[in-house]
Amino acid sequence: MVAAPGDKQCEVILVGCGCPLRGMGWYHAVQLLKDKCPSAKLCHVVEGWFLGPGAEGPGGPEFGEWAKETEAAHDVAFHKSLSDLPPQADGVKRLALVSGRTADNPRLLGEAIKAGCSVIYLEKPGAPTVAELEAMKKEAEEHDATVLMGYNKNVCKFVRKAREFAATVEDSHTTFVSNNTYEPTAESLGECFERNAEGMLKNMAIHELALLVSFYDVTVENIESVTADKEFSSMQTLKGPSGKEWTDFDKIKFTIKTKTGKAVSVQADRCGGDTSYAYVSNAAGEEIFRHSMPDEEDKANVAVLEKEYPGAMPYFFSQDPDYITVKEKVADFCANSTEPKGIATITIAVETLRLAEYLVPVLQEQLK
Numbered sequence: 478m479v480a481a482p483g484d485k486q487c488e489v490i491l492v493g494c495g496c497p498l499r500g501m502g503w504y505h506a507v508q509l510l511k512d513k514c515p516s517a518k519l520c521h522v523v524e525g526w527f528l529g530p531g532a533e534g535p536g537g538p539e540f541g542e543w544a545k546e547t548e549a550a551h552d553v554a555f556h557k558s559l560s561d562l563p564p565q566a567d568g569v570k571r572l573a574l575v576s577g578r579t580a581d582n583p584r585l586l587g588e589a590i591k592a593g594c595s596v597i598y599l600e601k602p603g604a605p606t607v608a609e610l611e612a613m614k615k616e617a618e619e620h621d622a623t624v625l626m627g628y629n630k631n632v633c634k635f636v637r638k639a640r641e642f643a644a645t646v647e648d649s650h651t652t653f654v655s656n657n658t659y660e661p662t663a664e665s666l667g668e669c670f671e672r673n674a675e676g677m678l679k680n681m682a683i684h685e686l687a688l689l690v691s692f693y694d695v696t697v698e699n700i701e702s703v704t705a706d707k708e709f710s711s712m713q714t715l716k717g718p719s720g721k722e723w724t725d726f727d728k729i730k731f732t733i734k735t736k737t738g739k740a741v742s743v744q745a746d747r748c749g750g751d752t753s754y755a756y757v758s759n760a761a762g763e764e765i766f767r768h769s770m771p772d773e774e775d776k777a778n779v780a781v782l783e784k785e786y787p788g789a790m791p792y793f794f795s796q797d798p799d800y801i802t803v804k805e806k807v808a809d810f811c812a813n814s815t816e817p818k819g820i821a822t823i824t825i826a827v828e829t830l831r832l833a834e835y836l837v838p839v840l841q842e843q844l845k
Contacts, residue, residue, distance in 0.1 A: 479520055479552055479553075485516060487569075489517045490522075490571060490572070490592065493585075506553075510547065517805065522547075565592070573594040586599070587616060590622050596625065598807045605675060607834055610826060611827055625820050625822060629684070631688065631820065632803060632806070633770060639766065640755075646765065650741070651757050654744045654754050655684065655746075656745075657748070658791060668717060671719060671721065682745040685743040689741055690825055703839050705730070710726065712726050752769050754767055806819070
């Protein structure tokens, strides 16, 4: 007996679960199984790697154990590919929550549409290149499928509060700051560069770029100037675990001015810690407001989750409420046609990826 959605719920197919405690897909599953998203029912998990060639490798046995427990406790069915899914039941709306490797997304989108999914949730950035993402957008439109993006900072409390405060101050300037917890060593950053081979702006800082596109009229065509903060920024060429060399920013700060008169800054640091925040400056450049993630309310939630899932990736916990908000809005749209306010569309994702591709060579040139 496989789990089935209830009244006003959609049937969720999680595609790309990853390893327990480490994979973002696994954390999505945990939240869904705890009924954190009332409009969503997790019924199927598709995991090609750990149910295939990766079954005996690192993480494989842990996944197998978790899958066995989840199947027994929640009647969730596990499959190697989307083509193994049973036919869609009459009247049931299917949502594909795709959380695998970015490079697989173009293929997985087509397979999800074939499997009857009317809504597809993609993790950022959606695809490796603008051309692929544009082709995916076209394919979805041709099949009347809606693609929404897991840009969770679009619905984040610290972003909302900074934007609301900035609106009350004339000539204010907002800076969005994203930090991560890598060790500042060649080994740690080299592994990071190789694993996130699309580069910092298409990976870690892509959320901030989505904010610029969503709320600050930033598009490639509307950019007047891009200025790197050379004192803060750093670009390195490092060897990854494979021995291959990778060049990327380990930290970057820049300001964009638009032709329509807006200005906004982004700062990202791979080794900056586990707090991300936004701050607002006045016309004299003095900081007059800051809101962080996690804030005090979030920290209490983080402490509970750390005890519940020891050893899991720290960023799961600090962003826990936002992941729930995004998934519930997407699921509510799929199940009940409720407008998913604040959720980034694939159109925003295309503009965001175009912006990332435009910025990389511009910033690299300024940091030479």
